[in-house]
Amino acid sequence: MSKKKEPSIWEGFKAFLMRGNVVDLAVAVVIGAAFTNIVNSVVKGVINPLVGAVGTKNLDHYSYCLQDPCTGSGDAATGITIMWGSVLGATLSFVITAAVVYFLMVLPMAKYLSRLEARRKAKEGTQEVIEVTELEVLKEIRDALVAQRGSGHDRE
Template identity: 60%
Template sequence: MKGFKKFLLRGNVVELAVAVVIGAAFTNVINAFVKGVINPIVGLFGAKDLASYSSCLKGPCELGANGEVASGILILWGSVLSAVLQFLITAAVVYFCLILPMTRYTANRKTLEEVQAEAEVKEVTLLTEIRDALVSQAR
């Protein structure tokens, strides 16, 4: 059981768990936050959604009947900005909710282990002194 606990508290296992959490659990929360909070704030500046921000390169962009760009080069930089914001928010949540508490727990655990090791060394030293005193009295 002690080996299993040590395995679970190793850095690699924790990092893997964090990666799974980032990819699965927080994705919907972050997407909802961006759609419900960030996009309306962006909407104050004239667009309903970050994805609607774009720029046209190489002449005027003309949309065809099916919605595809018929001429010009359309750069959809708003969707990239939205993805970057989602990533940064997800990383911040994971860092402050998972990484910091785990780091503090690990630091406290190491401190406790150091105190226990120091106590064992003192105990061995004290027992050695008692032994030496008894040997010197026996002579």
């Protein structure tokens, strides 16, 4: 008996790279990184000033002090400070990104695919009607030929 040789790790890796999915994934990551810059600019340039109309323009300044003394900022801060403004800014960035991806990419693609599917089903339905009609015509021809043979045999 001959043993089948297992593909090496290197061969498996080459096959993985040649599938094409890796290139698509790399393009998606690069586009996503560029898109992140756009969303961050929108949050900092539009959303933060709107929030700033009520308070400060920088959401990072919104915080809550759990344990005094809450003085200083960053590594020099003392006490326990909850930086909920940073979380709010990140959440707004995420919601904006998700909305743009949904409304500009996912929704149009879903509509496009549903139109393609409807066209495909309509085309299949038309072909089915044509096939059924042809089958009915062939059955009628067969019945007519059988009837002619039957009446022709009666004369003999």
